[in-house]
Amino acid sequence: MAVLLAWLSWREAAPDPKVWQRLRDRAAERTRWAGTEHGGEGWRVYAAQGHPGESTPITTPRPDRIRLLDAFPADAAERVRLQQAPLSDLRSGPPLAGLEIHVSSAGQLDAVDLVRETMGRRTLVYAPLRRGWLVASGEQILLAHPELSQDPDRDFLTAFLTLRSPAHEASAFAAIRTLVAGEHLRLNEHEHHSQRLRLTPDWRWRTLSSDGIVAETGRLLDQATQRCLGEARSIGLSLSSGVDSVAVAAAVRRCRPESPHLQACTYGFDQWPDIDERDAAAGIARCLEWPWAGVAGDRLDSLSSQAPRPVCPDTPISSIYRELKEAVYDQFDRSGTEIWLSGAFGDHLCASAADTLSDALGHPRWNAVGPALWLSLKQPGKRLSRWRRLASRMLARPPQAPGTTDLAPERAAMRTLDARWRAEHDEWLDFPRPKQALTALNGYAMFAASGENWFAQRHGMGTADPYRDPDLSRWLLSLPADLHHLGGRSKALLRATLPVALPESVRLGAKRSDLTPHLHAAAQRQRERWQSLALEGSRSAGEFIPVPKELSAALAAPNPLDQRWLLPAYLLASYALWRRTT
Template sequence: MSGLFGIVDFAAPRIEPEELRRLAELASYRAPGGITCHFLEGAGLAHLALHEERPLLDSERKICVLFDGRLDNRPELIARLSPARGAEASDTELLLAAYLEWGEVCTDRLLGDFAFAIWDAGRRRLFCAVDPLGIKPLHYAQVGSLICFASDAVQVLQHPAVPDGYNEVEIAAYLADCGEDPERSFFAAVHKLGPGRRVVAENGVLRAERYWSPAPKEIRYPRDEDYADRFREILQQAVTDRTRGAGSFVGVAMSGGLDSTSVAALAQRAPGVGVRAYTFVFDQLPECDERAYSRAMTEELRLEVEPVEAERFWSLESRNPLPLSADTPFMGWRTCYQEIFRRMTAQGSRIMLMGHGGDDLLSGSSLIFGERLWRGDWTALQEIVRYARSRRRPALRPLYQQFIDPCLPARADRFLRSALGRRKRKLPAWIHPSFAHRTDLTKLLKGFRPRKTQAAWARQEIYDNLIEKSWYWRLANWHDRNAASFGIEVRYPFLDRRLFEYIIAIPEEQVFQLGRHKNILRRSMTGILPESVRERKKKTRFVPFLELALREKAREEILELLRAPISGGLEIFDGKGFRTAFTSFLSGKPVELGMLWYSIAVEIWLRRCEL
């Protein structure tokens, strides 16, 4: 892992070295291994190395390559491209060979997590791309003949030619928790290169395009077991590929859930690497504590697990400068993960695996029942009625959800829900009316309702969840910044192109089953995970921890923030209403806690940005 930064001006003969270095050093936290700058005919390019990685300058061809990431199909690329150093070729050298062989469409042949920039001075071409799932971030802005790009949006924003200003629509999407636009940043003039996109600029003319959108052929096997077996094979390969360069061992951020425990168990089976898991524990909140599951992993799999006391290490950090760019308001449990990264660095590890992405990948779609009924399979009705009776629930609601709701236009659906008394998500009182109007926040709060076609309801919903309205890249990009200053790279086996293409290609019934969440993963991990973990029914909710943190640990810090909130001056929130909402929360009155937490995060972020 590393960081990228560059300036290309198609109308200027050279880039000022001092300006390039100044802007590159804004993300020096990404460069424990140092910053390397190259200047080549109207372009200045900087590589911020996490370890020993370096950019590649081909002086003969006048091409410079900046690469951040990992290529997982190295044997295939080496066999096809025959690089000069053979199997010793670096991923950056393989990327250059792929570009020379296939040009812009080389992205179609690359497997892994990556962001890169290639300046081809001979063709006056800048070529940038990110991996299909957007795990590695890349931002850019164009002002006249100048293009500035960087891993961090703040670096681009700090270029003198790039206008200041927030992207209020993205702030509103964040507050509504409906998923930000993967092609926009939180700054109006800075674009984000979305998942599976590439951008090419030649002689000052820029075009951005999507190069990956999964449309695999349908996969059909003779037996149900075959689907689970093949899923496990792909997931094992995804885990193994992500252990490369781990150092003394690979770390795993492990909760008691199915996803992260599966990653830990499969990492143990990867050749040539040791595994150590880290799990958050809670002494004050037993309802959040998952030590029973980590003990099962230790006792049955001999997995080494280190507890990390979340209540002890969590901090709001609103008063302290952070060692990472303020690209987004998203905060997460930064100080808790920081403790994990400290330990890993001291113990000689470079790679942390996470189960993030499993929820997105494996939720499936209950709309398969409506699709089956449309095909004339009346047993779909029987299954839903039988399931409702087994849970002692009325069958009317699931029947409506599966067979009527998918056919309704969005307006008719809203009318019926209102008529049946379903409570709408209201605009919180502290949101400034002018901000709600400017961003159409009320519409965002209604949520995303994609158009459905009767022929493929379930497959379309799976595609929408994975591709069109995904949010997994938000957390991945945040961890990318958070871990860098420790020399750690975070990797996500469930966020693998091969897994996405497989899940979209197999029958929807293999992914979704009533009453059995993540059906295919549970089946695939038979004999690998402890049964108490594999058959776990309920997911731990960490809302009590958030309530405890805000009421006790961060109470005075937040009250100080809200005395004169910057967000009030920008007419994002109403300052008085914001303070009232938080004091109501402190007194035990009901508030929309998620929106309140996101609003506090926005206020802290605005103070860090100071535009």
């Protein structure tokens, strides 16, 4: 959550003072805390903390090295490790991104190492200049430099508008690159070298009993939660009645049994009692001894004209329920929260029947079964059977990339996006459910997770998701699907970590929340704004992605939007709001 900025050059001793001041001012806008600045021949850095519990981002592990880290150490020992361990060793563990400047004995810039941990929970972006490099924790900081163009990256935005994952190194701006999750990039005067650390499966479950697997799941959840909390004294939690967030609430209580500064918050809807979780969440909070507050979200419409949403200038990726999230932030503000947690991304780690079947059909183990099945189906009398046609389609069809076809790019661009997705899919074939592993660990999830940091910084607090922890993620993604459904219950392992004092409806039941009615009502109440913003976005996006005539007609008509066009309209509207910031 820290704010980092670095100017690097092997050809100039110092940056232009006016340009550096612009860069520094842009970085300082992101935090409420004063930063510190250091410099030498060929380099200058600025860093500031992002919330009260954070430590100083600049350290000097050795006289010839300066280290800047966007990290949140759990304790003093962890802080020492982050300061002294080799930078490349910091890619697995707590949320972290940063750089290390190597200075020669003559005091000149020698080389620079950039690093980002494997889950991509912190962002680090960089851009080449004519005489050097710029590095920062956000794209808009870099764009304060006059050499960098604000032209959008068409491939990135095409992926965004079609709900596909962008290239991991891409940003929303063509001139700026993103450090890939797990990457260690070394820059020097004449070349650069990159190495990437990727998560691999955790097969320890094979040596454990069912009880041992449950115990290890609980231990890893507690470890992930403690890493997220760091040394924060005031903790918030976005609490629902679902297993994911309730398990985090219980883990916080185990990690901080005596903490007096807790605040749970839940939004709900008076007009839709079937999806209102406030009463259930309040009961859960009482059982776990969490102070609780509810937020009425009936009129917190998505894209509301009455309360314009904040827009992150770095990326158009944003929650469709941003207004609800901002109301939760306001509640945390009133309680003095330093960092808040949620159960986000938990759904991506626990196997579902649909993911299991999809991954099974696309897995290479079919390569051995396919030829034998094909030969048997070619026997006389079966040539025209529907079973042969079905088997042919199943065995010949490659894994299908997710996304929407309501906004489809040109065929060549679509082939590029789909080919990239399939190549990424093949990188995760060592996991039992490769499609699910890709969904949980791909670039889109990283952008969504790190993008929330900007909104938290606006409120002077941090945000973290325990289910984005690398050790917990690889553990849950490595388990066979049947272990996630022990006793016929979904998310059985997480349920087993819950205290028995919780209501049985929580420990054994399914979450019933569905925000679709709220979204539909918001689109009707804010019809004119949705349509005007979507039209604005379609005119701009039309430069690189065709907008269907049916959608254009629906946006221009005075009628409520058909349900089919809600998501494309929202994507175009979000794009329009983001372009206004650039």
